[in-house]
Amino acid sequence: xxxxxxxxxxxxxxxxxxxxxxxxxxxxxxxxxxxxxxxxxxxxxxxxxxxxxxxxxxxxxxxxxxxxxxxxxxxxxxxxxxxxxxxxxxxxxxxxxxxxxxxxxxxxxxxxxxxxxxxxxxxxxxxxxxxxxxxxxxxxxxxxxxxxxxxxxxxxxxxxxxxxxxxxxxxxxxxxxxxxxxxxxxxxxxxxxxxxxxxxxxxxxxxxxxxxxxxxxxxxxxxxxxxxxxxxxxxxxxxxxxxxxxxxxxxxxxxxxxxxxxxxxxxxxxxxxxxxxxxxxxxxxxxxxxxxx
Amino acid sequence: xxxxxxxxxxxxxxxxxxxxxxxxxxxxxxxxxxxxxxxxxxxxxxxxxxxxxxxxxxxxxxxxxxxxxxxxxxxxxxxxxxxxxxxxxxxxxxxxxxxxxxxxxxxxxxxxxxxxxxxxxxxxxxxxxxxxxxxxxxxxxxxxxxxxxxxxxxxxxxxxxxxxxxxxxxxxxxxxxxxxxxxxxxxxxxxxxxxxxxxxxxxxxxxxxxxxxxxxxxxxxxxxxxxxxxxxxxxxxxxxxxxxxxxxxxxxxxxxxxxxxxxxxxxxxxxxxxxxxxxxxxxxxxxxxxxxxxxxxxxxxxxxxxxxxxxxxxxxxxxxxxxxxxxxxxxxxxxxxxxxxxxxxxxxxxxxxxxxxxxxxxxxxxxxxxxxxxxxxxxxxxxxxxxxxxxxxxxxxxxxxxxxxxxxxxxxxxxxxxxxxxxxxxxxxxxxxxxxxxxxxxxxxxxxxxxxxxxxxxxxxxxxxxx
Ligand SMILES: Nc1ncnc2c1ncn2[C@@H]1O[C@H](COP(=O)(O)OP(=O)(O)OP(=O)(O)O)[C@@H](O)[C@H]1O
Ligand SMILES: [Mg+2]
Numbered sequence: 121x122x123x124x125x126x127x128x129x130x131x132x133x134x135x136x137x138x139x140x141x142x143x144x145x146x147x148x149x150x151x152x153x154x155x156x157x158x159x160x161x162x163x164x165x166x167x168x169x170x171x172x173x174x175x176x177x178x179x180x181x182x183x184x185x186x187x188x189x190x191x192x193x194x195x196x197x198x199x200x201x202x203x204x205x206x207x208x209x210x211x212x213x214x215x216x217x218x219x220x221x222x223x224x225x226x227x228x229x230x231x232x233x234x235x236x237x238x239x240x241x242x243x244x245x246x247x248x249x250x251x252x253x254x255x256x257x258x259x260x261x262x263x264x265x266x267x268x269x270x271x272x273x274x275x276x277x278x279x280x281x282x283x284x285x286x287x288x289x290x291x292x293x294x295x296x297x298x299x300x301x302x303x304x305x306x307x308x309x310x311x312x313x314x315x316x317x318x319x320x321x322x323x324x325x326x327x328x329x330x331x332x333x334x335x336x337x338x339x340x341x342x343x344x345x346x347x348x349x350x351x352x353x354x355x356x357x358x359x360x361x362x363x364x365x366x367x368x369x370x371x372x373x374x375x376x377x378x379x380x381x382x383x384x385x386x387x388x389x390x391x392x393x394x395x396x397x398x399x400x401x402x403x404x405x406x407x408x409x410x411x412x413x
Numbered sequence: 414x415x416x417x418x419x420x421x422x423x424x425x426x427x428x429x430x431x432x433x434x435x436x437x438x439x440x441x442x443x444x445x446x447x448x449x450x451x452x453x454x455x456x457x458x459x460x461x462x463x464x465x466x467x468x469x470x471x472x473x474x475x476x477x478x479x480x481x482x483x484x485x486x487x488x489x490x491x492x493x494x495x496x497x498x499x500x501x502x503x504x505x506x507x508x509x510x511x512x513x514x515x516x517x518x519x520x521x522x523x524x525x526x527x528x529x530x531x532x533x534x535x536x537x538x539x540x541x542x543x544x545x546x547x548x549x550x551x552x553x554x555x556x557x558x559x560x561x562x563x564x565x566x567x568x569x570x571x572x573x574x575x576x577x578x579x580x581x582x583x584x585x586x587x588x589x590x591x592x593x594x595x596x597x598x599x600x601x602x603x604x605x606x607x608x609x610x611x612x613x614x615x616x617x618x619x620x621x622x623x624x625x626x627x628x629x630x631x632x633x634x635x636x637x638x639x640x641x642x643x644x645x646x647x648x649x650x651x652x653x654x655x656x657x658x659x660x661x662x663x664x665x666x667x668x669x670x671x672x673x674x675x676x677x678x679x680x681x682x683x684x685x686x687x688x689x690x691x692x693x694x695x696x697x698x699x700x701x702x703x704x705x706x707x708x709x710x711x712x713x714x715x716x717x718x719x720x721x722x723x724x725x726x727x728x729x730x731x732x733x734x735x736x737x738x739x740x741x742x743x744x745x746x747x748x749x750x751x752x753x754x755x756x757x758x759x760x761x762x763x764x765x766x767x768x769x770x771x772x773x774x775x776x777x778x779x780x781x782x783x784x785x786x787x788x789x790x791x792x793x794x795x796x797x798x799x800x801x802x803x804x805x806x807x808x809x810x811x812x813x814x815x816x817x818x819x820x821x822x823x824x825x826x827x828x829x830x831x832x833x834x835x836x837x838x839x840x841x842x843x844x845x846x847x848x849x850x851x852x853x854x855x856x857x858x859x860x861x862x863x864x865x866x867x868x869x870x871x872x873x874x875x876x877x878x879x880x
Contacts, residue, residue, distance in 0.1 A: 220727055241736075245735050248732070249732070255724060259728035261725065261728070262747065277733045
């Protein structure tokens with residue numbers, strides 16, 4: 121009880137130390153300056169980033185500081201791969217973006233709209249519709265079929281008709297190569313198939329941004345490929361904005377516009393895959409890449 | 414039930430008959446007036462007259478002034494029988510027996526008595542006909558007949574007052590048959606078998622306890638949907654983020670789970686009438702059972718809901734689903750599947766617990782058994798009651814274990830396989846709590862589900878407490 125109150129006070133103090141979010145125009149300009157050499161993304165003139173993370177801080181239970189000061193911008197259509205050792209706060213950052221975790225301090229802006237601070241529940245739900253998330257452990261709904269999993273968000277959240285939702289679901293399942301498994305329950309699918317259904321479920325909501333949290337880490341090695349192929353297809357042909365936390369270096373090198381290396385709750389280094397993999401600027405990055413092989 | 418009604422009816426009829434007797438007697442100009450036609454009860458341990466089984470018919474008629482009677486013929490309905498009857502004929506002059514004798518001749522349902530000399534005015538004719546068999550279909554039996562006066566003219570007797578009889582069901586026939594079997598007699602001569610497993614009583618009590626069994630079933634079947642609804646409401650209240658709702662739910666659940674049902678029954682059945690609230694016993698029984706079960710169900714549901722991995726909430730949230738929507742479309746459907754076995758075993762419990770209602774006079778199975786036991790002085794009705802309880806509970810116990818197996822099988826392999834060891838060893842050990850939750854090996858779920866029926870384990874944090 122006492123600890124909780126103290127934690128709240130601490131959090132408020134931390135929040136006060138963070139400067140207010142930048143003005144959109146200025147922020148866009150600054151981010152452009154900073155990022156233009158670090159990504160393969162093709163900038164449009166006067167483009168604004170679709171995700172802006174400024175001085176993000178996250179503390180659990182008032183003690184364990186997981187994110188100390190994360191700054192990151194993601195541009196529309198960009199594919200950002202986030203690397204880093206276990207416990208560096210990658211998942212926490214990703215979960216802060218769709219408010220599965222409440223940031224302790226700092227700002228997150230989606231399409232120049234601040235989502236940190238006190239957001240009404242309705243707004244939160246609206247925001248999450250726009251941010252698809254794929255989990256390490258799939259989190260399919262075991263009581264629904266593959267098709268049902270893909271349909272439920274459309275019918276209940278987007279209020280689409282059943283026929284419309286079904287057509288969309290079949291289309292998305294086809295796209296991930298599971299058109300013939302539409303009526304299977306998750307328990308009857310392999311891990312890789314389940315993860316592809318989970319991707320179809322997220323994509324069917326037509327979000328602007330997709331968040332992936334180690335989508336292949338729970339999979340048998342031979343199933344990883346199918347999932348990565350689906351993701352690559354989304355990135356290259358779908359033009360989807362994607363933030364991917366992954367340990368798949370091959371995927372990051374081939375697909376990412378930008379690679380971000382995180383450690384100890386901060387972004388240590390970022391750059392194009394070539395810059396980060398072939399010529400890392402920080403010792404820790406080199407060590408990490410070396411250890412992964 | 415039917416039989417009881419009939420008995421009440423017959424009592425009423427007799428009462429009416431007595432009232433009407435005086436006026437009827439005087440009515441027609443008869444030479445021989447029917448005064449009485451009764452049958453001796455032949456029901457085992459009862460006072461009914463059963464058709465199809467031999468009994469004694471007693472018929473009395475009085476000779477009217479100025480008349481003389483030479484012979485009498487009695488007639489039963491077509492399906493009645495005098496075939497094996499032996500008749501004792503007595504002719505009374507006031508209180509004295511006269512030496513007049515009778516000679517009987519029998520033809521199926523007709524029995525004629527020829528007197529050795531005519532009965533004179535004021536004489537009373539009494540026929541005691543042993544081994545008369547009334548129609549097996551039961552109902553009110555009227556004894557008709559004719560008489561012949563001394564001058565040779567034959568007239569119809571006035572119909573007797575109806576004798577109410579019980580139909581000779583196949584149950585009665587079975588009992589009669591059992592009565593005659595040497596093995597049954599040997600069986601019953603064993604003190605234990607005769608006291609607890611008397612075949613005749615098993616057969617009859619199966620039928621007489623049946624209404625009580627229906628009452629038990631009726632009470633739980635009506636009560637249970639309400640219990641489920643109430644239980645769900647209190648489960649959701651207990652999981653609510655509002656402290657007041659949580660507190661109300663906790664008090665409700667703990668008080669009801671922490672006190673004996675017996676006490677709750679007493680409070681409701683004796684307390685409400687004191688407040689001048691009078692509710693039908695059966696309805697009140699339903700209410701008490703529903704309230705009591707709802708507390709247990711609330712805990713089952715609460716635990717069931719909490720057993721759904723966080724990942725499910727997160728996945729729903731990431732689709733933009735609100736709390737209520739997530740509850741209704743994602744969490745509750747999964748909870749239902751998981752709690753079915755536990756709920757079923759609670760249903761079994763509730764069904765058995767209806768027996769406590771007998772203590773406050775609800776006419777349920779135990780009550781019938783208790784009554785029959787005190788009438789017959791034999792414990793067999795209790796054994797029959799046990800059979801009735803088992804008829805419901807055994808299949809349900811089977812259902813529970815079948816469903817458990819099926820759920821365990823269908824959920825096995827759901828979610829991520831605990832794998833990925835080889836791929837990236839270091840992070841497997843350090844997954845975030847949420848991820849770990851989602852990836853809990855299904856084996857633990859299976860064991861949790863089967864826990865209620867394994868001694869010493871508790872499902873979902875203690876809902877499997879013994880009541
Ligand atoms: N809900 C929580 N409560 C307390 N601590 C938490 C919570 N979630 C995460 N942490 C801690 O935050 C730290 C960072 O966790 P996070 O999951 O973000 O790491 P990660 O970079 O995703 O690691 P991995 O590669 O293993 O997934 C860990 O030390 C973890 O113990
Ligand atoms: Mg992680």
